Every structure is written in structure tokens, then in C-alpha cells.
Amino acid sequence: MSAPALALLLVGASGPLLIVAVYSFLSPAEYSGVVWELSGDGWFRVVFSRDIFDDTVKLADAHLTIFWRSAKLSLLTTLLTFAFGFPTAYFIATRPQSQRPLWLFLITIPFWTNLLIRTFAIMEVIRNEGILNSALLALGLIERPIQILYTDTAVMLGMVYVYLPLMVLPLYAAMERLDFRLVEAAYDLYATRRRVLTRVIVPLVKPGIVAGSILVFIPALGAYVTPRVLGGGKNMMLGNLIELQFGQGRHWPLGSALSITLLVIVMLALIVYVRNVSSESAER
Amino acid sequence: MTSDRHQVAVEARRVGKVFGDGTSAVRALDDVSVSIRQNEFFTLLGPSGCGKTTLLRLIAGFEHPSSGQILLDGTDISREPPYRRPVNTVFQSYALFPHLTVEGNIAFGLQMLGRQRDEIAETVDEMLALVKMESLRNRRVAQISGGQQQRVALARALAPRPRVLLLDEPLSALDLKLRKEMQIELKRLQHQTGITFVFVTHDQEEALTMSDRIAVMSDGRILQIGSPREIYERPASRFVAHFIGDTNILDGVCEPGPDGAGRLRLACGLAASSPDPGRRGAVSVLVRPEHLELGEPADGEVIGVIERAVYFGTDTHYHVSLGETHQVVVRRQNRRGDASRLAEGARVGLRLDGDAVQFLDD
Numbered sequence: 001m002s003a004p005a006l007a008l009l010l011v012g013a014s015g016p017l018l019i020v021a022v023y024s025f026l027s028p029a030e031y032s033g034v035v036w037e038l039s040g041d042g043w044f045r046v047v048f049s050r051d052i053f054d055d056t057v058k059l060a061d062a063h064l065t066i067f068w069r070s071a072k073l074s075l076l077t078t079l080l081t082f083a084f085g086f087p088t089a090y091f092i093a094t095r096p097q098s099q100r101p102l103w104l105f106l107i108t109i110p111f112w113t114n115l116l117i118r119t120f121a122i123m124e125v126i127r128n129e130g131i132l133n134s135a136l137l138a139l140g141l142i143e144r145p146i147q148i149l150y151t152d153t154a155v156m157l158g159m160v161y162v163y164l165p166l167m168v169l170p171l172y173a174a175m176e177r178l179d180f181r182l183v184e185a186a187y188d189l190y191a192t193r194r195r196v197l198t199r200v201i202v203p204l205v206k207p208g209i210v211a212g213s214i215l216v217f218i219p220a221l222g223a224y225v226t227p228r229v230l231g232g233g234k235n236m237m238l239g240n241l242i243e244l245q246f247g248q249g250r251h252w253p254l255g256s257a258l259s260i261t262l263l264v265i266v267m268l269a270l271i272v273y274v275r276n277v278s279s280e281s282a283e284r
Numbered sequence: 285m286t287s288d289r290h291q292v293a294v295e296a297r298r299v300g301k302v303f304g305d306g307t308s309a310v311r312a313l314d315d316v317s318v319s320i321r322q323n324e325f326f327t328l329l330g331p332s333g334c335g336k337t338t339l340l341r342l343i344a345g346f347e348h349p350s351s352g353q354i355l356l357d358g359t360d361i362s363r364e365p366p367y368r369r370p371v372n373t374v375f376q377s378y379a380l381f382p383h384l385t386v387e388g389n390i391a392f393g394l395q396m397l398g399r400q401r402d403e404i405a406e407t408v409d410e411m412l413a414l415v416k417m418e419s420l421r422n423r424r425v426a427q428i429s430g431g432q433q434q435r436v437a438l439a440r441a442l443a444p445r446p447r448v449l450l451l452d453e454p455l456s457a458l459d460l461k462l463r464k465e466m467q468i469e470l471k472r473l474q475h476q477t478g479i480t481f482v483f484v485t486h487d488q489e490e491a492l493t494m495s496d497r498i499a500v501m502s503d504g505r506i507l508q509i510g511s512p513r514e515i516y517e518r519p520a521s522r523f524v525a526h527f528i529g530d531t532n533i534l535d536g537v538c539e540p541g542p543d544g545a546g547r548l549r550l551a552c553g554l555a556a557s558s559p560d561p562g563r564r565g566a567v568s569v570l571v572r573p574e575h576l577e578l579g580e581p582a583d584g585e586v587i588g589v590i591e592r593a594v595y596f597g598t599d600t601h602y603h604v605s606l607g608e609t610h611q612v613v614v615r616r617q618n619r620r621g622d623a624s625r626l627a628e629g630a631r632v633g634l635r636l637d638g639d640a641v642q643f644l645d646d
């Protein structure tokens with residue numbers, strides 16, 4: 001019964017990954033693709049760069065900056081989606097049963113539109129001549145437009161907007177299962193609203209928090225469209241760097257090595273995160 | 285036994301509660317007044333939907349009254365949130381925290397009150413001993429049985445030493461044997477802790493065996509408040525009589541008797557000297573099945589036929605028809621051997637004693 005699924009998983013998921021892993025140890029061809037010649041150049045270039053004139057080796061600052069930015073923005077995006085998503089999910093879960101489908105439906109509306117179009121819509125809001133700046137100028141609150149577009153803030157804003165539903169939905173699923181009689185019991189036992197939240201609700205919806213965080217953090221780390229449109233050329237993230245190597249950079253082994261690096265970062269982050277969460281709940 | 289026994293712990297003053305508004309409004313409580321004394325085991329008894337749980341939730345603070353006041357030790361607490369009332373609840377579903385251990389659950393209230401660590405540890409030990417759960421202190425709630433969860437719920441609610449403990453049908457999920465054990469256990473706990481218990485149930489037997497006083501409720505009103513004996517022997521209304529125990533409600537007339545005393549003649553043919561000699565005219569009376577006497581046909585004033593005999597172990601209920609249209613239920617204790625057992629279809633004599641009759645005035 002599970003044979004077709006297993007085969008699909010093996011061929012469909014592990015196959016391409018294996019090809020990428022193998023490519024990362026080959027030499028780049030002149031225009032695109034790889035030459036079947038073993039080389040460590042791809043991996044070397046992930047963290048180091050060689051001066052074209054005197055062949056001196058130094059750290060690849062540009063790459064490290066991009067790694068750092070990707071990690072930072074993804075983490076911030078996860079935190080912000082949680083900050084907005086938690087009250088939203090709580091709100092929906094505490095509506096009468098008959099109203100909840102409507103609220104969930106509203107949450108999923110953004111999915112109806114193509115990601116690129118949604119991202120351009122944000123661009124329209126935040127660009128210098130956009131809706132936000134025009135409004136602030138008209139109100140006399142600012143004298144000249146605030147540069148938001150093509151900054152890290154713009155990228156983060158875009159990612160929060162795009163990934164918010166991915167946080168809300170698992171949080172909602174966990175909260176819907178929450179037995180609100182436990183909340184009453186906590187109130188009865190002298191817990192204030194804040195204590196009820198931190199001591200009862202959050203621990204009980206933790207599986208939803210974990211799922212939501214993973215669902216947001218992983219795609220955010222490899223995001224491509226949002227940083228490309230809202231970050232411009234300068235504020236690249238890992239996804240853009242990888243794309244660059246397979247495109248203009250013409251260095252497929254480096255692109256492959258970067259992809260594997262991304263994969264490893266995600267896996268490490270997951271392991272650390274899940275381990276922290278489970279040990280924390282074991283202590284209680 | 286001392287004078288503070290009659291001090292009032294909780295008082296409801298003309299409390300009304302309406303859920304919803306407009307045409308969909310539901311009146312759950314209607315002008316309810318009751319005083320619950322200190323150290324009392326007080327039971328709110330009634331069928332589901334009678335408002336007993338709503339009254340409990342008003343005392344706990346989960347709901348606020350639409351009108352009237354709730355007083356605790358003489359102070360109006362109607363608007364206080366649950367976490368500022370020294371009142372704890374044992375929930376019907378127990379509502380134990382699944383992410384905490386047995387110990388963690390019991391300590392919760394004390395932690396929220398900001399008690400010192402060693403004081404909490406001491407109280408938790410004490411509570412675990414009180415409900416005999418020491419050996420399971422580190423278990424998760426999901427790993428213990430329903431009866432054990434019940435004990436933890438009790439310990440959790442008692443740990444902060446509330447002024448009043450509210451119990452919302454806490455025994456309804458237990459099987460009969462465990463329920464009987466817990467009834468005794470609850471009485472013991474109340475005795476040992478000296479805390480006022482307000483107990484909600486729809487089980488009249490539970491109410492009779494455990495309570496110091498009972499309030500019988502129906503349709504958002506309190507119909508009668510009294511000791512179990514008062515409620516059972518002198519029900520104030522037809523509803524209370526029906527709700528508490530098995531009942532024969534019979535119609536008849538009061539007439540002048542032979543030597544000036546009143547005579548009660550019932551439509552079914554039974555007659556007795558009237559417990560209220562001055563009374564005249566049509567009446568309804570209550571006669572408990574165990575107060576009717578069955579005997580040989582010659583002994584009775586009225587002769588009936590046993591339609592049905594229902595065996596209950598300790599006693600047997602005989603449904604006796606009197607003439608075409610009347611029927612009464614008589615309860616007789618079973619004895620060893622078959623001698624006392626009456627067969628269906630047997631003819632029996634029935635006798636009614638005037639002392640067993642209770643007039644119903646509604």
C-alpha cells in the first residue's frame with residue numbers, strides 16, 4: 001500500500017536533492033551547468049572568496065551578510081507573525097461555532113491572489129510615491145517620503161503579510177481544541193488574565209505554536225519573490241543568492257552548495273527549536 | 285454547634301439572571317434569595333435547566349447577576365472577577381490541567397496567590413494526604429483514573445483554603461460504587477476542613493444523604509429550603525414531593541368526623557383521621573409509599589389487587605389498584621424467605637394512618 005508513496009518520495013524528493021548534493025562537488029561549466037570533474041570550489045566559495053588579482057583568500061563577507069540577514073529576517077518574521085497571529089487565532093476560536101468558518105475564510109482570501117501580485121500591492125503601499133507616504137505627506141506628519149521600499153523592513157513587512165495565514169491556521173487549530181473550561185478553572189484558582197494566558201493557554205496550544213513557527217520560518221529562510229521585489233538588488237536573502245548562482249553567476253556547484261547549506265541551517269534550527277520546546281514542556 | 289455555626293457565609297439577595305436579550309432572552313434565575321451558613325453542607329437540588337448551576341457560577345464569579353446581589357461574609361462580591369473571590373470550584377468535568385502533574389495541579393492556586401515555595405510544598409503534601417493520593421503525585425492527569433482525577437480536583441480546589449467550596453455535580457461521572465465512596469469521602473473532607481460546601485446535584489438520594497440543608501429548585505426559582513428530613517417529610521409543593529422520593533398524590537375531601545375530629549376520605553377509597561381536624565373541602569394529599577400498610581384482605585379498610593411487584597433488593601414496590609381507576613404504590617421491606625412476598629394478582633387489604641398524610645396546598 002505504501003509502496004507508491006514511498007517510491008514517489010524517493011524519486012520526487014530525495015532524487016533532486018541527491019543531484020544537488022552531487023553537483024555541489026563538481027566544477028562549473030563555462031556558461032551553465034556542470035562539468036563532471038570533482039572540485040571543492042563550490043563549497044569553498046560558500047564562505048571564502050579568492051581575490052581575482054593576487055589569489056589571496058578571505059571570508060566572503062557578502063555571503064555571510066546574506067546568511068545573517070536571512071536568519072535575522074526569518075526570525076523576526078516568525079516573531080511578528082506570532083505576535084499578530086496569536087490574538088487573531090484566539091479571536092476566531094472564541095467566536096460562536098457558526099461564525100468561525102467565515103473568519104477562517106477571510107484569513108484565506110489572500111491565498112486567492114498570486115504571490116507576485118500581492119507583493120507588488122505591498123510595493124504600491126510603501127514606495128516613496130505610494131499610498132502610505134502620500135497619506136503621511138498630505139497629513140503633514142512628514143516632510144519628505146520615508147524610504148521603506150528596498151530596505152530590510154520592507155522585506156520583513158512583505159514576509160509577515162505573506163506568511164501570516166500560515167501562522168494563524170495551525171494556532172487556530174490548536175486553540176479550537178482548547179478546553180475553555182480549563183481557562184475558567186484557572187480564573188477560579190486566582191490566575192489573572194495574564195497568568196491564564198502564560199500558564200494555561202500558551203502551554204496547551206504549544207503544538208500549534210511549534211507548527212506555525214516552523215511553517216513560517218522555513219519558507220521565510222528560503223524566500224525568493226518577496227526579497228527580490230521589496231528588497232531590490234541590495235537586500236538579498238539566501239533564495240536570491242542561490243538563484244543568482246544558477247543564473248547570472250553561472251556557478252551551479254556554488255548554487256548547489258548554498259542550497260545544501262540552507263537545508264542544513266533549517267534542519268539545525270528545527271532540531272534546536274523542537275528540542276527546546278519539548279524539554280521545556282517536560283519540566284512542567 | 286457554636287454560635288458561628290449560624291453565621292452566613294454566602295448570601296444571594298433577590299438574584300436574577302437573564303441570558304441573551306430581546307426575544308431570545310432566557311431567564312435562568314428569577315428572584316432567588318438564599319443564605320448559606322458557615323460550615324454547612326448545602327445542596328442545590330433540581331432537574332437540569334432549573335438554574336442550580338447558574339447560581340453556582342454566579343457565586344464563583346463566572347457570571348454576573350442581571351439583578352440582585354451575591355454576598356460573601358456580608359460583602360457584596362457581585363462584580364468581583366473569579367480570581368478575586370476566596371471561593372473555589374470542583375467542576376463537573378474536573379477541568380484538571382493536562383499539561384501539569386497531579387502535584388502541579390494542586391499547587392496551581394497557591395502559586396497564583398504568590399505563596400512561598402516551602403509553604404506551597406507543605407500544603408500540597410497535606411492535600412495529597414487528605415485525598416490519599418501521595419503515591420501518584422508525579423503522574424500526569426491523563427495517566428490516572430476518573431475517581432483519582434476527582435480526588436485531585438477536590439485537592440486542587442481545597443488547597444487555597446477557600447471560604448466556600450463549590451461542587452458542580454462532581455460525582456455524576458463516577459460509577460455507583462465509587463460514587464457512594466466519594467459521598468462519604470466528601471462528608472469527611474467537609475468535616476475535616478470546616479469549609480462551607482455548596483453542592484449542586486440532580487440526584488435526590490445524593491442530596492438527602494449528604495446535605496445539612498437542601499434548596500429545591502425549579503424553573504429558576506427556589507421552591508423550598510430545609511433539612512433533608514423536612515424536604516422529604518413536609519414537601520412544600522407538588523413539585524418538591526414528586527422530585528424527592530417516590531410519592532402517591534391522592535385527591536379527596538375533608539369532612540367532619542364522628543366525634544368532632546376531621547375525617548379524610550380519599551377518592552380511591554382510603555380514609556383516615558385528618559391530621560388537620562378543622563379543614564374542610566376538597567384536598568390533595570401526599571402519602572409516601574413506605575407509609576401505606578399492606579395486610580390480609582380482612583385487615584384493611586380497602587381491598588386492592590396487586591398489579592405489579594417490582595423487586596428492588598432491599599424492598600419491593602407494589603403497584604396496587606383500587607377499583608377501576610385508582611392506583612397507589614406501596615413499598616415494603618423484603619425479609620428473608622418468601623413468606624412476606626406478595627404475588628401479582630393477589631388481593632390485599634390496605635390501611636392508611638392519618639399521621640402519614642401530608643396536605644399539598646398547590
